[in-house]
Amino acid sequence: AKSAVRIGAIQFGFILGATAVLARAGQLQLVDGDRYAREASRSRTEQVVLPARRGALYDRNGVPLAVTQEFFHVGVAPNELTERPRLPGLLAGALGVSAADVERDLRSGRRWLYFHGPFTASEVEALRGVKGVHLDGEFQRFYPSRDLARPIIGGLAAGEGATRPAGAAGLELSLDSLLTGVPGEAVLLKDRAGRRYDSPARAVREPVSGNDVVLTLDAELQEIAERGLDDALTAMQAAGGDVVFLDPSTGELLALASRETVTRAAVSARPSTLTVPFEPGSTAKLFTAAALLSRHRLDSSAAVFAEGGVWQMPVTSTGRTRTITDAHKVAGNLTLAQAIQVSSNVAMAKFSLRLSPEEQYETLRDFGFGSPTGAEVPSEARGRLARPDRWQPMYTRASIAMGYEFTVTPVQLAAAYAAIANDGVLLTPTLIREVRDPAGAVLYRHQPEPVRRAVSPGVAATLRDYLRGAVGEGGTGEKAQLVNYTLLGKTGTAVRFENGRYVRGEYTASFAALFPADHPQLVVIVKIDNPRGAYYGGLTAAPVTRTMLQQALASRRISIDRSRLAPRDTVAPSAVPGTIAPQGVPMTVIALPFQRGDTATAPRPVPDVSGEAVREAALALHRRGFHVSLRGLGRVSRSSPAPGAVARPGTAVVLWASE
Template identity: 30%
Template sequence: MKISQVTVRRRLFFALLFVVIAFAALIIRLGYVQLWKGAELSERAENSWRREVLFQPKRGEVIDRNGVRLAYNISSPTIWAVPAQIKNKAETARRLAPVLGMSESVLFKQLSKRERIVDIKPAGRKISLNKTQQVRELGLPGIYIGEDNKRYYPFGSLAAHILGFTGGYNQGLTGLELRYDQRLSGLAGSVSYLAQANGDVMPDSSDQYTPPRDGLTLQLTLDQTVQSIVERELDQAVLKFQPKSVIAIAMNPKNGEILAMGSRPTYEPDKYREVSSEVYNRNLPIWMTYEPGSTFKIITLAAALQEGKVNLTKEHFYDPGYTEVGGARLRCWKKGGHGSQSFLEVVENSCNPGFVALGQRLGKEKLFSYINAFGFGQKTGIDLNGEENGIMFKPSQVGPVELATTAFGQGVSVTPIQQITAVSAAINGGKLFKPHVAKSWIQPETGTVLEEVKPELVRQVISPETSKQVREALESVVAQGTGRNAFVDGYRVGGKTGTAQKVVGGRYSANEHIVSFIGFAPADDPQLIVYVAVDNPQGIQFGGVVAAPIVRNIMADALPYLGVKPRTKQVEKEYRYGDTPIVTVPNLVGKTVSDLYEDLNMNFRLASSGSGDTVVRQAPAAGSKVERGSVIRIYLGSDN
């Protein structure tokens, strides 16, 4: 069949039209890609070529209330590898392995990974400056040194449970390091470059540097000196009594600021792997729960005074050594009882039957309403992880016996932080404050305070007038009652002992106790409150014998250091048969070490700190009255 010229021309026309349309579509597509999508595709291409070496920011320092550094960073670089840039991996591994102190075969496997960037671990992470210089001198292609740092705790185990520690990537794992990890961590920086498919740097390309943003500085309410005093006494308690555990908290009762907090057993944050996780995960002052014993009587006393249920000096109570409640016989700690006594003497003598009577006068609704108002049975909200609630009776569970035992601190469970927070409210004018350890956040480069943590008032629990009565009664406890071993001459110490049987196998143990003492000073204007609890000390198990002297030693050193001036008036201490003789502290300031022992005779023991040959400060101060055999702490310096 013959095809006409018209048909041929028509076919050629449509073929040409198709080609024109195809080229037009291609030109449009190229224009769209180049002009409209060009920037986006270029960015995507560049991202696929870009490699990054990260630079970790400096983790924010943790400092005490006076600026003493408790946790900071020291330079500790990390080794990175870009496998695609390493032509001879075996030779690189052979030369690098001895410097890092790792197996050559293990290093070779890491260098052979099909990854863009590999961090050499564990031996290449946070290496010393000496090793860093050795790696740098090797000049190995594809091996990079990334600026890094590791956490350093200059005082070892000091405040370990508060500070916590960080992991291999500077991430917070426990304590404040975990609690405030985001603010302390900062933001990472980097150096990025463009690489070819084989890993080589693209010719004529430039690196891009994004500086890291360092973490904020965290200032604490802790005082490093007070913390050291507290931890010294904790160590002494462990040596002397071999307890299962011991805790101590020192706080400003006027605002809830924690000045010191510690416990034993403890650990060093740099060596946390050497101890059981139970040691570093349990911050006992906020985690441990137990029956408080007689220190809880302060709450019953405050409630009874606030409700007008007792007159301490005008009313009397007869104690035969026990009281009968709901068919149960509740005994006093003193066999045979205290006989006839005023209610002030009930407090001084820590008489259980007397406090049962106060609980009965209040009734369960009133007593438990005050217990709740003082913060028991609920978390205080302290800015530390791991706080427990404690355990209180439910209203439906409270019968006559439960009301009676609660009144003298048995059958309920509290935490140390609840106890010191509640007693602070009882003696500071009636104000319950939320305890806290963070004081402020500081911009590290400028030193500017970005945020200040202000005291948080939870509620007014009792009146200032009632609080004054509580302080005066507790001062009598220390001067004339069961707390005499906490007496510090000139400082008007108030406080209360506690001796609580432990529950073992569902029964109260006759041999295991938690003994405690809570003390504050000065009694007319409390500026320091200290709580110590010792779990199952070996030997005599009474709070007044074991815990009260520990609180006394802490206060004797901490009060002068904090600038608290001695008082001219105080309730005189009543000395009883068997009490250690009292002697006057001599003035040692200005004397040389070689001259000291002429003044000491056999009355005192010495503990020194500092360097030099001249005494520049002492505690207790000259003229103070202390027990014979007490320790005088001297601070040495130069006489220039």
Template identity: 30%
Template sequence: MLRLGNPARRLRAALVVMAIVLSLFAGRLVQLQGFDSKVLQARAAEQRVRPETLPARRGSITDAGGHDLAVTVEAREIYVDPKDVDPDKRDLVATTLARELNKPKEEIAAALAKTTQRYIPLARDIEPPRAKRIMGFELKGVGMKETYRRLYPGGSLAGGLLGFVGVDGRGLEGLESAYDDILAGKDGKQSVELGANRQRIPMTRSQREAPVPGRNVRLTLDRDIQWAAEQALDRQVRATGARSGSVIVMDVRTGQIYAMANAPQANLNDWQSAPADDRANRAASEVFEPGSTNKVITAAAAMEAGVVTPDTVLRVPDHIQCADQQLKDAHPHKPEPLTFTGILAESSNVGTIMVSDKISSQQLYDMFRSFGFGARIGSGIPGEQAGLLPQWQTWSGSQRCTIAYGQGISVTALQMASVYQTIANGGVRMTPSIVAGTTDEHGAFVPSPAAKATRVISQTTADKIALMLEAVVGHEGTGEEASIEGYRVAGKTGTAMRYDEKCAGYCGYTATFVGFTPADQPRLMALAVIQDPKKDHYGGSVAAPVFKDVMTFALKSRKIPPTGTKAPAMVLRPSE
């Protein structure tokens, strides 16, 4: 007989199975909505909410007249979402973007192949019109983001001083780095909700924190004088086959720097292509032996001690024995009577040593320190070096002599410029400054504190040295090529052997001229230093012409007239 199933039993079995299935669904629902809800919500938010950084506009760097030296302009970033690019059109997208962005097609294609990534930047600093043209192709998966780029209108103008920024917009070197906290501002933030097609979901909430723009920095530089200094320096570096050079122009009364030039120098709009040395501010960072420009410090020490006057006469041979070394003048000559003024005017090493013998090593060392040698002078200029001034107790017998005329110590161009600013300012050193001030959060200009004034030597000594330096630029001095028609010029030549690590010794020369004008009412001082010139090497013939060109331009630019006076007659060689 055929036995029929029990409907009640089948129904009970089905209900049991359904109960089990429903309990599994219920358990999963409890897990999802209860235990794992926060985790899942967070994952959904990650996929749906897109955070963005809103870059702050970087502040400008200007010269004293408000002319832009470094400015931020609008730009665009072009990016791709490889997952959103149609696989059949990858070649077209790669070809188009490679052409428009001036990049290898292979590089674009490699980015498009990374389909697990949703955001790959391809190019930054794109001009808005160019970016608009790219977006006009309507390439799916290609996007554009508003950003900024740093622009240097002068190209290489003041390049070593200004420095530059990196791809993230932060300062890397120079003033861009030193004042980054002021210039950079504060980036903002924004988050929006996007759908599956990466489009913003309407009516959803977004969070936005507005960026705070950076503040501006105004320098003491005069753009025109800076340009003239760079042009004159570059011409002479090329003409003499020199390795490099620096020029500084400074206001005697305030210590404000009107020009700080270097050659060769990087184009800041393409700084990545320049060697590291060409991106440096050599005027503050490169140390060298000053040579005869250093003799004014020996003169100041001896005159402050009261052991000599400008008219003191010494019988000067062309060589002298110092410990185990015989030291000589630049040119051979018979023993001759020279006043101290004549010794300085003719840049006699032997005569300077004879004067230095009248004071102690400690007196000479203390005068070097008073003028700022062996320490950073507090200018705030990035990269400033302290130079090298050995303790006087360690000086050897010959070093005691060579230091008196500028060999055996190391300084920067900035330190030496400060020495002559001090003499020109009646013996009062004004700490050199390069930043005139900054703007506050409201855009109002806030001037920098006044430069610190320090008396180094007496007014009387400074005035006497200034007169002696005029003789250097006279017909019998070594700096005649620095003379400027109609103006009284005081200054000093320097020719020093140059230490070079590459040859592990002295190779080549450093040629220098530094001075100020009008000599009787000083307003401007300038220094020109040429490193390792191959055609001629004397400061009077290599560096003095640069000083003359730059100072002549600066006098006209600052509208400084001649005083109309004449230098008094000074005796260099007394009659025997």
């Protein structure tokens, strides 16, 4: 009986145990099965983000300014190798590492060899498909032109991890939504040691690259602007400066150069052409003239007394006066054209009394001052233009007419002068020419965007005539003129305004130009901050403008329609009615029969630029009238034609350079 009880107890125990096992199995399979399946999958697989290639930035001619390239890190799993004897030589040839070091590491029994690099796609091409060699790719932003236009292009900052870099400044920031692609996803397999392997069905979602953007900038013209500004700041020991090149028919910004001098070195810290306003000085006198002409407040014969260059201007009914002086003192009367030609503060202050504050303000607003231009750089400054109800009626009217008590950015000034070149129509400046999808299809192409008509075509033509006189013989901008072609322009010199006060002895020199004089294709603004020695715009910014235009004309790749360039008019003094004829012009004696010199096209030796940085080498060749074709970056190793060889101006000199 006791045996039967014991057998029964054992049977019951077995049944109870089997029931518990079945219950636990049911729990694992039916209740917790999905959770354990997910944990098992996570231990065997890993979901990773596939980074998307960021879109590129190109100049208007296709020169890359910012591109994203894929670089690779290389890992080797010795236990997976099937061609171990040839691996050291393969790695040495592809990656430039020591074959002996690789052989030693393989014999050491290490489970994983890592070569950080980063290596380019061409360098690792020979390693693709080699069993046991693993390539880990990542995208890196690369700026082929280095510092060229970097304040405008900007840079990246890490955002949402390394797989999604975000724009931090400049166009990289403002165009971030266009340039940033859509990351993909993939599943990798993992072994017990945690090593990852590609899954046969790896991609869950393929990454989508960002859009490419073609900018309006011309890389070669940008180079000319930056180098010309650097040279000017060094020669004048200036505190900084800006240069703007703009196409007046489209509003496209072709070059934007900004420099600040820090411990005697010119550095490009910020895009001050759009973000740092300044008082324009005499370059703004043209807009007071526009207000007078648009409202028919005078005719071509109207004149005011120039006071010999010094005028005690009444500003209150109690007899308070303000002293206004001219740098270029003139006796007698001045018409409006003559006042612009010699940049007379006295005459412009007197002419401004024919306008109300509201009329002056409206004209400046019509030309775009006091509001952002809409160019695509973040944090663009709007400038300062107070409402007329805040003006001191007598005092501020004269100040505005002379270019004081309001501020503009160089790009605002360029857009306003472009309106004069464009028969009075103000256009929105832009830095974007095209947007293309990853396949190259054009998603957007810039078309000129009119803002408003600032003045009538007739008034714009008269203003251009005034500018012709300002750079003709006897004008303040005479030193800007080229030998073969005529430009229009106006000089400006303003006392610097800092920390709420005018700084005695410190000046901002500027020059605004339209080139060529007939049917302008370029607007050029040059601003020099606090030059040492000569500080007038006609002696500083005007010659810099001339030098840059000469270099631009020497390059065939810069978008200037040379078929529309008319030779310089040799009888310029009589071209503008009412301007002041130069006195004491020396007589020129020529031999007969007259023979025109052909020195501009005479063959000349190619200069030796070996060892020079490509920027300095290109500048030296441009100054000699040659074109430049680059092969590589860094310092020049050789050139063709060789140094000393004789070639005609316009010949393309090929430069080979290396780091």
